[in-house]
Amino acid sequence: MEFLHAMTIGPIVEIIEYPTFFMEVLIGGLLTGVMYSLVALGFVLIFKASGVFNFAQGAMVLFAALTFVGLMEHGLPMWAALIATVAVMIALAYAIERLVLGKLVNQEPIILFMATLGIAFFLDGFGQTIWGSDVKPLDVGIPSDAIDVGGVLINWFDITAAVVAGLMVAVLAIFFQKTRIGRALRAVADDHQAALSVGIPLKTIWMVVWSVAGIVGLVAGVMWGSKLGVQFTLSLIALKALPVLMIGGFTSIPGAIIGGLIVGAGEKVAEVFWGPAVGGAIEDWFAYMLAMAFLVFRPQGLFGDKIIERV
Amino acid sequence: MSDTGNTLLSVNNIEVIYDHVILVLKGVSLEVPEGGIVALLGANGAGKTTTLKAVSNLLGAERGDVTKGSIEYMGDQIDKLTPSELVKRGVIQVMEGRHCFEHLTVEENLMTGAYTRTDGRAAIEESLEKVFHYFPRLRERSTSLAGYTSGGEQQMVAIGRALMANPKMILLDEPSMGLAPQLVEEIFEIVHRLNKKEGVSILLAEQNAMVGLRYADYGYILENGRVVMDGDGESLRSNEDVKEFYLGLESGERKSFRDVKHYRRRKRWLS
Numbered sequence: 165m166e167f168l169h170a171m172t173i174g175p176i177v178e179i180i181e182y183p184t185f186f187m188e189v190l191i192g193g194l195l196t197g198v199m200y201s202l203v204a205l206g207f208v209l210i211f212k213a214s215g216v217f218n219f220a221q222g223a224m225v226l227f228a229a230l231t232f233v234g235l236m237e238h239g240l241p242m243w244a245a246l247i248a249t250v251a252v253m254i255a256l257a258y259a260i261e262r263l264v265l266g267k268l269v270n271q272e273p274i275i276l277f278m279a280t281l282g283i284a285f286f287l288d289g290f291g292q293t294i295w296g297s298d299v300k301p302l303d304v305g306i307p308s309d310a311i312d313v314g315g316v317l318i319n320w321f322d323i324t325a326a327v328v329a330g331l332m333v334a335v336l337a338i339f340f341q342k343t344r345i346g347r348a349l350r351a352v353a354d355d356h357q358a359a360l361s362v363g364i365p366l367k368t369i370w371m372v373v374w375s376v377a378g379i380v381g382l383v384a385g386v387m388w389g390s391k392l393g394v395q396f397t398l399s400l401i402a403l404k405a406l407p408v409l410m411i412g413g414f415t416s417i418p419g420a421i422i423g424g425l426i427v428g429a430g431e432k433v434a435e436v437f438w439g440p441a442v443g444g445a446i447e448d449w450f451a452y453m454l455a456m457a458f459l460v461f462r463p464q465g466l467f468g469d470k471i472i473e474r475v
Numbered sequence: 476m477s478d479t480g481n482t483l484l485s486v487n488n489i490e491v492i493y494d495h496v497i498l499v500l501k502g503v504s505l506e507v508p509e510g511g512i513v514a515l516l517g518a519n520g521a522g523k524t525t526t527l528k529a530v531s532n533l534l535g536a537e538r539g540d541v542t543k544g545s546i547e548y549m550g551d552q553i554d555k556l557t558p559s560e561l562v563k564r565g566v567i568q569v570m571e572g573r574h575c576f577e578h579l580t581v582e583e584n585l586m587t588g589a590y591t592r593t594d595g596r597a598a599i600e601e602s603l604e605k606v607f608h609y610f611p612r613l614r615e616r617s618t619s620l621a622g623y624t625s626g627g628e629q630q631m632v633a634i635g636r637a638l639m640a641n642p643k644m645i646l647l648d649e650p651s652m653g654l655a656p657q658l659v660e661e662i663f664e665i666v667h668r669l670n671k672k673e674g675v676s677i678l679l680a681e682q683n684a685m686v687g688l689r690y691a692d693y694g695y696i697l698e699n700g701r702v703v704m705d706g707d708g709e710s711l712r713s714n715e716d717v718k719e720f721y722l723g724l725e726s727g728e729r730k731s732f733r734d735v736k737h738y739r740r741r742k743r744w745l746s
Contacts, residue, residue, distance in 0.1 A: 270538060344590065351576045351587045358574035360536055362636055363562025363591040469578060 170441035178437055184315045189436045190429055195322030197408075197428020198329045199391070202384035204405040204412065204420040205332070206377040212353045212415045213373040215273060216265070219280040222402025223287035224378055228253055229385030229394045233302050234295035242304065246382075253378030261371045288399055297396060302389040325387050329421065332383060336376075336417055345372060353415070407455035413468025422466060427451045483509040483644055483676050484530065484566075489544030491525050491534065491700075499525045501700040502544070507644065507678050512670050514691035514708070515680045516721060521697040523680035524571055527646040530678070531568035532558050548644075563591045565643035571652060571680075573629040575636075577622030581613055584621045584632050588639030599639070605673075606635040609665055627658040634666070644676040651683045659683070663690050684721035688712045696721070 179186045203225060210218040218224075231252050235245040264279050307320040340346040352359040352369050360366055388398055404427070412423025431450040439446050458465060484507040491500040500522045507513045515523045528534045529541050532554070546554050548566060556564070567588075576584050585606055589599045607614040610631045616624055621632055630650055637645050647666065651659040667690050669675050681687035688694055694711045696704040704717070711717050 270536060344586075347579070347583055347587055348590050350579055350583075354576040354578050355574050357533070357536065358570060358576065358633075359587070360558050361531065361533055361568045361570050361574070362588050363559045363567065363640060364587065365557065365559040 167441065171438065174441065175437035186433075186437075187316045188318075189432050191316060191318055192322065193429035193432030194425050195319070195326050195428070196432065197425040198322075198326045198421075199384075199387060199424070200401075200404050200408045200427055201421045201424025202325070202329050202332070202380070202387060203401055204408040204424055205336070205417065206380045206384065207402075207405055207409055208414065208417055208420045209336075209377045209380065210373055213349050214265075214276075214352070214370055216276045216280060217273075217414075218377065219277060219402075220284035220287060221377065221381060221405070222399040223284040223291075224253070224256075224381040225385040225388065225402065226394075226396065226399040227256070227287045227291040227385075228378065228382035229302070229389040229398055230291040230295040230300075232382065232386060233300045233389065233394045236302075237300070249382055250379055253382055254375045257371050257374030257378050260374055261367060265370060266367060284399070288396070292396070299393045299395040300389075301393050302386065304386060304390055306390055321391065328383060328387060332380065333417060333421060336380075339376075340417075345369075349373060404451060407451035409465070410455040411458050411465055413465025415469045416465070416467035419465055419467030427454065430454060481509045482506050483511075483549060484678065485547045486526070486530065487545045487547070489526075489529055489546065490542050491522075491529050491539055492542050493537065493539045495540070499539070499700050500529070503697070503700070503702055504544075505678075505695050505702065505705070507676055508692075510670070510674050510676055511692045512667070512677045512679060512690055514684075514687040514694040515678065515697060516682070516684045516687055516694055517697035518682065522700040523682075523697055524648055525700075526697070527568055527648050527678065527680050531561055531566060531646050532556060533568060533570075559591060562640050562642070565641070566646065567637045567640050567642045567644075568646040569633045569637045569648060569650070571648040573626070573633045573652075575621040575624075575629045575632050577620065579621055580618050581621050581624065581628075581632055582617040585613070585635050585639050588636035591640060594641075602639050602641060606638050609638070609669060610635050627654055627662070630654060630658075630662055631665075634662070638669070638673075638675075642675060644678065647677055647679045649680055649682060651681060651686060659686055666690070684717070688717075688722075 203221065206221045206224065207218060210216055210221070228249055232245055232249045235248055236242060240248065260283060264283060265276065268276055268279055306324045310317045310319045340350060348359070348364045348369055349372070351362075351364060352366060356366065359369075385394070385398060388401060392398070408420060408423040408427050410423075411426055412419030412421070431447045434450050435444070435447040486503060486505045488502045488504050489500055490498070490502055492498050503522065503526055505513065505515070505526075515526060517523050525534070525539065528537070528539065530546055530553075534540065541554055545552055548564065553561060553564070553566070561567070576587065579587070582603075585603060586599075589602065592599055607617075612628060613631055613635055616628060621629060624632065634645070634647070634650070650662050650666070654662070663686055666677060670677055679687060679691060688708045688711055691708045693707050694705065695702050696711070696717065704711070704714070706714070712722070
């Protein structure tokens with residue numbers, strides 16, 4: 165009886181009693197969710213354009229962050245390190261297309277997936293071989309103090325992350341909707357064969373997609389790196405991106421954002437208000453449970469492509 | 476067959492093997508004159524699509540390989556060019572089954588056809604106008620998703636998209652597939668006008684021999700990966716064998732169903 169109360173009425177009463185506290189938790193959660201979205205975006209890009217589920221996205225995030233920090237440690241100013249890292253990520257995309265995916269054209273999706281698994285292991289090891297495996301602090305000058313908005317404390321860092329994510333989505337949306345390459349990318353995502361037949365060179369397109377995913381990975385890596393320090397666990401945040409993708413849909417950029425927000429807010433609110441009833445640590449599994457519910461009731465996610473069927 | 480002008484495309488005795496094992500074309504030769512419509516006729520699996528894909532080099536994406544023979548376009552060997560390079564040179568394929576980009580609007584679909592163009596926005600806009608002129612229905616549907624348009628409209632999108640590349644030659648694969656006879660007629664009329672007014676040469680693969688031969692200047696009949704007969708449209712249409720096997724007409728008295736066993740009785744001209 166007591167447990168039932170703690171699961172149902174208790175948290176609701178608490179939320180109503182302390183609305184500012186609830187808002188603080190909610191906003192904090194939403195803003196953490198944005199960070200998940202940043203990682204999920206990279207997956208969406210590649211999956212949309214080539215149907216490959218890129219297991220290496222997490223490793224790319226780590227690799228980009230490591231390169232960025234490493235270059236800064238070697239005395240490069242931040243802007244130069246940023247440009248150099250972007251160049252490295254583009255070169256990486258080129259290499260992956262040339263050495264791995266280019267050789268596997270027309271293979272089953274599972275084979276391509278396994279190839280990205282290989283890329284992930286390679287990148288994890290390669291990055292740490294070059295730049296070392298210590299935890300590196302990363303400071304890109306984001307203030308870490310909080311501001312008070314109508315009684316609700318919000319962290320500057322979280323706000324910055326949200327702005328960065330918003331900007332990135334806007335840029336990607338313009339890129340996909342308005343540019344020639346973007347249109348070609350969407351065409352390739354819809355129908356490889358037809359895209360090939362109208363003269364869209366698939367290899368170039370895939371290289372562009374991997375480059376963009378690499379740059380998105382860099383942004384995610386910098387944000388997460390400034391939060392947690394650049395370290396191996398960065399490549400594991402990709403695991404948190406999975407439920408985000410399942411909820412938002414593997415093929416939708418807005419889906420990745422909304423999915424991230426749902427996961428971030430959901431797990432924080434669940435942890436704070438429902439946690440005590442079950443002994444805490446809800447945060448660790450909440451996202452996966454939610455994703456499972458989605459898989460059962462709406463497998464394409466909230467915004468995933470529906471299969472268009474003419475009748 | 477060279478009274479219509481210069482040869483634009485010539486396919487010389489090509490052999491195509493899929494997956495290193497399956498021999499699909501066993502020596503196909505054909506020619507397309509500049510400004511002509513040439514039909515490639517034959518039943519399912521005769522090798523029509525494979526022939527077109529050998530020309531447009533879409534075979535590579537299906538693990539097919541041209542192992543013998545050569546393909547020349549405007550005097551150049553083109554076997555080794557990528558589809559993208561071929562489109563730039565003016566050879567584009569409209570694939571069987573339409574293959575529209577379902578999640579793009581009709582207009583965006585058309586614009587993807589202009590991907591390889593480098594002659595500027597104004598020229599591309601002009602081409603778009605031209606496509607809308609030939610396919611007025613597409614103008615009305617220009618903002619709807621291609622996936623939600625009708626089969627006929629999708630075929631128009633596919634042909635219009637190819638036109639956007641400013642091609643000299645369109646490889647048109649089975650445009651009549653799954654369409655009502657009236658629509659087939661409409662689409663063939665438009666293709667015919669494109670050929671006459673824009674001077675686009677057309678290599679057409681078609682099962683529907685009746686329609687195909689009516690619009691084609693010249694025709695080849697494929698069977699089991701070989702050309703078994705060729706001739707101009709008129710003479711093929713009046714050929715007794717073609718009439719019986721492909722047009723469903725026959726001279727003399729009607730035969731009973733018991734006698735008509737097309738697939739068993741089909742004549743092989745070469746083998």
